[in-house]
Amino acid sequence: MYAYDSFDQSLIAERVNQFREQVARRLAGEISEDEFKPLRLMNGLYLQLHAYMFRIAIPYGTLNSRQLRTLAHIARRYDRGYGHFTTRQNIQFNWIRLEDTPDILAELAGVEMHGIQTSGNCIRNVTADHFAGVAADEIEDPRIWCEIVRQWSTFHPEFSFLPRKFKIAITGAPHDRAAVKVNDIGLRMHKNAAGEVGFEVIVGGGQGRTPAIGVTIRDFLPKQHLLSYLEAILRTYNLLGRRDNLYKSRIKILVAAVGAAKFAEAVEEEWTRIKDGPLVLPLAEIKRIEAQFAPPQYAPADPFPPEVVAKRQASPAFARWMRSNVAAHRQPGYAIVTLSLKPDGGIPGDATAEQMDAIADLADSYSHGEIRVSHVQNLVLPDVRRADLPALWDRLTALGLATPNIGLIGDIIACPGLDYCSLANARSIPIAQRLSERFADPERQREIGELAIKISGCINACGHHHVGHIGILGVDKKGEEFYQIALGGNADENASIGDIIGPAFSADSVVDAVATIVDVYLDRRQEGERFLDAYRRLGQAPFKEKLYAAH
Amino acid sequence: MSRMVTANRLRDGAVVFLAAGGRWTRRVAEGHVAETEAHAAALLRAAEAVPTEVVGPYLIEVAAHGGSWVPLRYRERIRAKGPSVDTPVKQPAPGA
Numbered sequence: 001m002y003a004y005d006s007f008d009q010s011l012i013a014e015r016v017n018q019f020r021e022q023v024a025r026r027l028a029g030e031i032s033e034d035e036f037k038p039l040r041l042m043n044g045l046y047l048q049l050h051a052y053m054f055r056i057a058i059p060y061g062t063l064n065s066r067q068l069r070t071l072a073h074i075a076r077r078y079d080r081g082y083g084h085f086t087t088r089q090n091i092q093f094n095w096i097r098l099e100d101t102p103d104i105l106a107e108l109a110g111v112e113m114h115g116i117q118t119s120g121n122c123i124r125n126v127t128a129d130h131f132a133g134v135a136a137d138e139i140e141d142p143r144i145w146c147e148i149v150r151q152w153s154t155f156h157p158e159f160s161f162l163p164r165k166f167k168i169a170i171t172g173a174p175h176d177r178a179a180v181k182v183n184d185i186g187l188r189m190h191k192n193a194a195g196e197v198g199f200e201v202i203v204g205g206g207q208g209r210t211p212a213i214g215v216t217i218r219d220f221l222p223k224q225h226l227l228s229y230l231e232a233i234l235r236t237y238n239l240l241g242r243r244d245n246l247y248k249s250r251i252k253i254l255v256a257a258v259g260a261a262k263f264a265e266a267v268e269e270e271w272t273r274i275k276d277g278p279l280v281l282p283l284a285e286i287k288r289i290e291a292q293f294a295p296p297q298y299a300p301a302d303p304f305p306p307e308v309v310a311k312r313q314a315s316p317a318f319a320r321w322m323r324s325n326v327a328a329h330r331q332p333g334y335a336i337v338t339l340s341l342k343p344d345g346g347i348p349g350d351a352t353a354e355q356m357d358a359i360a361d362l363a364d365s366y367s368h369g370e371i372r373v374s375h376v377q378n379l380v381l382p383d384v385r386r387a388d389l390p391a392l393w394d395r396l397t398a399l400g401l402a403t404p405n406i407g408l409i410g411d412i413i414a415c416p417g418l419d420y421c422s423l424a425n426a427r428s429i430p431i432a433q434r435l436s437e438r439f440a441d442p443e444r445q446r447e448i449g450e451l452a453i454k455i456s457g458c459i460n461a462c463g464h465h466h467v468g469h470i471g472i473l474g475v476d477k478k479g480e481e482f483y484q485i486a487l488g489g490n491a492d493e494n495a496s497i498g499d500i501i502g503p504a505f506s507a508d509s510v511v512d513a514v515a516t517i518v519d520v521y522l523d524r525r526q527e528g529e530r531f532l533d534a535y536r537r538l539g540q541a542p543f544k545e546k547l548y549a550a551h
Numbered sequence: 552m553s554r555m556v557t558a559n560r561l562r563d564g565a566v567v568f569l570a571a572g573g574r575w576t577r578r579v580a581e582g583h584v585a586e587t588e589a590h591a592a593a594l595l596r597a598a599e600a601v602p603t604e605v606v607g608p609y610l611i612e613v614a615a616h617g618g619s620w621v622p623l624r625y626r627e628r629i630r631a632k633g634p635s636v637d638t639p640v641k642q643p644a645p646g647a
Binding site: 026027028029033048049050051053079082096097098099263312346347350351354418420425427429430433474476479480481525 | 557561562563564565566602603606607609616624625626630631633634635638639
C-alpha cells in the first residue's frame with residue numbers, strides 16, 4: 001500500500017501543530033466557537049449529541065496492521081474502548097475530549113493518518129471497492145487512481161470551499177462493490193474496443209434528501225487525463241452549483257437542472273481548454289504510485305487444500321461461513337475473507353479496541369499485514385491462503401467476528417442515528433439490533449438469500465437507505481419515532497432508488513413489517529430468484545397488500 | 552411551559568444543564584427551570600455569556616416527573632441519559 005513521502009509527512013505534521021494552537025486558543029477563549037468550528041471540522045472533529053466525535057480518514061478503505069493498532073490505542077486511551085466503521089470506509093470515535101484532539105492527531109500522523117477530508121465542503125476521502133487489487137473479477141486496481149486523486153484533492157485551494165461536500169468513488173471491477181452510481185462522481189474502470197483501460201465517468205449520483213442515480217457523461221476517459229477531467233467537472237460545479245440553498249447545492253441538483261447533456265458539454269469545453277496542461281499525468285508518476293500497490297509475493301498455494309475440504313464436511317458452521325464470508329481471489333490458492341462487524345443483535349460497524357488489536361495480529365499472520373474497510377461497515381482480510389481458512393475461522397469465531405451473514409439479511413448497514421448523531425431524527429441502531437436478532441438463525445438467513453437492509457436515522461441517508469433492497473428511514477412524527485420503508489433500492493452496477501411502500505411504521509411495528517415483507521418474498525419468489533429480482537418482477541402490490549391489510 | 556438551558560461542555564462536549572447560580576451540571580434534575588418567557592430568555596443570555604465553558608446553549612422544554620425534571624422531546628431525553636443502546640465496552644469516558 002501507499003507509503004507517505006517526506007512531503008506527505010511534513011504536510012500532516014504541520015497540520016497537527018496548527019490544530020494544537022487552534023485548540024489552545026479556543027480553550028483560552030481567544031477565538032469564538034463560530035471561528036473555531038470550521039477549523040475543527042477541517043480536521044474531522046464534530047460536536048455530536050453527547051461529546052465530540054472524531055472522524056478519521058481511511059483512504060479508499062485500506063489500512064495496515066500498524067494503523068489498526070493505533071486506532072485500537074486511540075479507542076482505549078482517548079475514547080471508551082471502541083470505534084465505529086462508517087459507510088465512507090472511515091472510522092469514528094464517539095467520546096472524544098477537545099483537549100485530547102491535538103495528541104490524537106499527532107498519534108495518527110505517526111502512522112500516516114489524519115482527519116482531513118472527512119468534513120466540510122471539500123472533496124471528501126475517496127472510496128473504493130474494498131476488494132481492490134485482489135478481486136477475481138477486477139480489471140485494474142482502483143487504489144492507484146484513488147491515491148492519485150487523494151494527492152491532487154488534498155487541500156486543493158480551488159476546491160476547498162465548494163457549494164457542498166463532494167464524494168468520489170472508484171471501482172476497477174465490472175461488479176460494483178463501491179456504489180459508484182450514488183456518488184457525486186463515480187469512476188468505473190473498463191476496457192475500450194482497443195483493449196485500453198480507462199474510466200467511465202458518472203456524475204450527479206447521490207443519496208440524501210434528493211436521491212439520484214448518476215449519469216454517464218463520458219464513456220471512456222484515458223487514464224492520463226483523469227485529473228484534468230475531474231478538475232473540469234469540479235470547476236463547472238463550483239461555478240454553476242447553487243450556494244443559496246443548502247438542499248439544492250449538490251452536483252446532482254445541478255446536473256438535473258441543466259440536464260446531463262448540457263452539463264457534459266460544459267465539462268468537455270473546460271476540459272478541452274486544460275487537458276493538455278500541467279495536469280496530464282506523467283507515466284513515470286503513474287508507475288511510481290502503481291509500484292506501491294504491487295501485489296505481494298504470493299507463495300504457491302493449493303487451491304483445494306484437503307484441510308478445508310475436511311473442515312467443510314465436519315463443520316456446518318464453517319461451511320456456512322465459507323459460503324457467505326469468503327470470496328474468490330485473483331490468485332489461485334488464496335481467498336478474500338470478510339470479518340462481519342454485525343454479530344447477532346450487535347451494533348453494525350462497531351469494533352472494540354481488543355478486536356482491532358486482534359484483527360491487526362490476524363492480518364500480520366494471515367494477510368500480509370493488510371486490512372480493508374468496506375462501505376457496508378465490515379472489515380476484510382484481502383490475502384488469506386485457502387489452507388489457512390480453518391485456523392483463521394477458529395480465531396475469528398473466538399473474537400465474535402465470524403458471523404456468517406455477509407450479503408445476507410443480518411448484514412445490515414445502520415448509521416449512528418439519534419443515539420449519537422446531532423442531525424438524526426430517530427434511532428437506527430436499536431432497529432438494526434432487533435432485526436438482526438429476529439433473523440439470527442443462519443439457516444433462515446441462507447434460505448432468504450441475498451438481501452440488503454439499510455437504515456438511516458434521518459434524510460441525510462448516511463445509512464444508505466435509498467439503495468437498500470429494504471431501506472428504512474427514521475422520521476420524527478410529532479415527537480415520536482416512525483420508520484418509512486422503501487423497497488427495491490440497489491447500490492451495484494444496476495443501481496436503483498427504492499420506492500416508498502406506504503405510510504411509516506411505529507418503532508414497535510417496523511421489525512414485524514420487515515418480517516412480513518420477507519414472508520411475501522419467500523411465498524412469491526420463483527426458483528433461485530433474489531429478493532431484488534422478485535420485487536422488480538412483482539412490484540409493490542403484493543407487499544403493500546400484506547403490510548397494510550392488518551395495519 | 553417549563554424550560555431550562557442545555558449545552559455541550561467546551562472541553563469534552565459533555566451534555567450539561569444550567570443550574571442555579573450559573574453553575575453547569577451533568578444532571579437534568581439539577582437544572583434551573585424557567586416558567587416564564589422572560590426568565591427563560593434571561594437564563595439563555597447568561598449561558599451565552601460564558602463561551603469558554605459551553606458550546607451552543609439553547610432552551611429545552613422539560614416536565615416534572617417523579618419529583619425530578621425530564622426533557623419533553625425524546626432527542627433531549629437521549630442527550631440527558633446517553634445512548635439508548637449498550638455501548639460495546641462498558642468503560643467510563645476518560646476524565647469523566
